[in-house]
Amino acid sequence: MAEPVLSVRGLTKRFGALVASEDVSLDLAPGEIHAVIGPNGAGKSTLIGQVCGTIPPDAGTVRLAGRDVTADGAAARARAGLARTFQVSALAMEQTVLQNAVLGAIGAAGRPWRLWRPALSDRDAVATAEAALTRVGLSDHAASRVADLSHGQRRQLEVAVALTLAPKAFVMDEPMAGLGADGSRGMTALLADLKHEAPILLVEHDMDAVFALADRISVLVQGRVIATGTVAEIRANAEVRAAYLGEDA
Numbered sequence: 626m627a628e629p630v631l632s633v634r635g636l637t638k639r640f641g642a643l644v645a646s647e648d649v650s651l652d653l654a655p656g657e658i659h660a661v662i663g664p665n666g667a668g669k670s671t672l673i674g675q676v677c678g679t680i681p682p683d684a685g686t687v688r689l690a691g692r693d694v695t696a697d698g699a700a701a702r703a704r705a706g707l708a709r710t711f712q713v714s715a716l717a718m719e720q721t722v723l724q725n726a727v728l729g730a731i732g733a734a735g736r737p738w739r740l741w742r743p744a745l746s747d748r749d750a751v752a753t754a755e756a757a758l759t760r761v762g763l764s765d766h767a768a769s770r771v772a773d774l775s776h777g778q779r780r781q782l783e784v785a786v787a788l789t790l791a792p793k794a795f796v797m798d799e800p801m802a803g804l805g806a807d808g809s810r811g812m813t814a815l816l817a818d819l820k821h822e823a824p825i826l827l828v829e830h831d832m833d834a835v836f837a838l839a840d841r842i843s844v845l846v847q848g849r850v851i852a853t854g855t856v857a858e859i860r861a862n863a864e865v866r867a868a869y870l871g872e873d874a
C-alpha cells in the first residue's frame with residue numbers, strides 16, 4: 626500500500642477507570658475514505674480528538690504525512706494540513722458564507738487578521754475561498770448570512786472551510802448528521818469526489834452513506850478496533866454483526 630497520509634499507532638486514552646481508546650491503530654491511505662463506525666460511546670469522538678490534537682493521548686502516536694505530530698496542538702495540526710469538520714457547526718452564524726470561507730483561508734495561510742473588511746481585501750484568501758465555495762456548490766450563496774442557510778448548506782460550508790486549508794487529510798465528524806435524503810445524497814457525492822484531493826477519515830452513523838463511500842471501515846467497540854476491512858468484509862464479519870450491525874446489515 627502507498628505510504629499512509631495519516632497513521633495512528635497504539636492510541637490509548639483513559640478517563641478514570643474507563644478506557645475510551647485501547648491501543649487503537651489505523652491508517653489513512655492516499656485517495657481513500659476510511660470510515661470509523663461503532664455504537665454510541667464506543668470512543669469515536671475520543672479518537673477524533675486525539676487525531677486532531679484536542680485530546681492528549683495517554684499513549685500512542687499520530688503521524689501526518691510522515692511526521693510525528695503527537696505533541697502538536699490542534700492549530701498546528703490544522704496548519705500542517707489536517708482539516709477537521711465538526712459534528713456541531715463551528716461557523717460564524719452572523720457573517721456571510723464568503724467571510725467564513727475567507728477566514729478559513731487566511732488562517733490556513735497563517736496570516737494574522739483583525740477586522741472583517743481587511744480580511745475580504747486579502748485577494749489570495751478570497752480567491753481560495755471562492756474556489757472552495759464553487760467546489761462544494763455554494764458559490765451562489767457567497768453573500769448569504771450563514772444564519773440564513775439550510776442545515777445542509779451549512780454542512781457544505783464546513784467542508785468548504787476545511788478545503789481552504791489545502792488539506793493533506795480530512796477528518797469528518799458525522800457530515801451526514803441532520804441531512805435529509807437529498808442532502809445525504811449530495812454530501813455523499815461531494816465526499817466521493819473530495820477523497821481524490823485528500824483522503825477522508827470519516828466518523829459517521831449513517832450506514833447507507835458509509836457503505837456507499839468507504840474504501841475501508843474500522844469498527845470500534847468499547848474503545849477497541851474489533852475489525853478493519855472493506856465494506857464486504859465488515860458486512861460479513863460475525864463479530865461486527867453481533868456487536869453492532871445486527872443481522873439485517
Ligand SMILES: Nc1ncnc2c1ncn2[C@@H]1O[C@H](COP(=O)(O)OP(=O)(O)OP(=O)(O)O)[C@@H](O)[C@H]1O
Binds near residue numbers: 671
Ligand atoms: N471527558 C470525558 N470524561 C470522562 N469520560 C468521557 C469523556 N469523554 C468521553 N468519555 C467517555 O468515553 C467513552 C467514549 O466516548 P466517545 O464520546 O468518544 O464515544 P462515541 O463513540 O463518540 O459516542 P457517540 O457515538 O455517542 O458520539 C464514553 O463512555 C464516554 O462517556
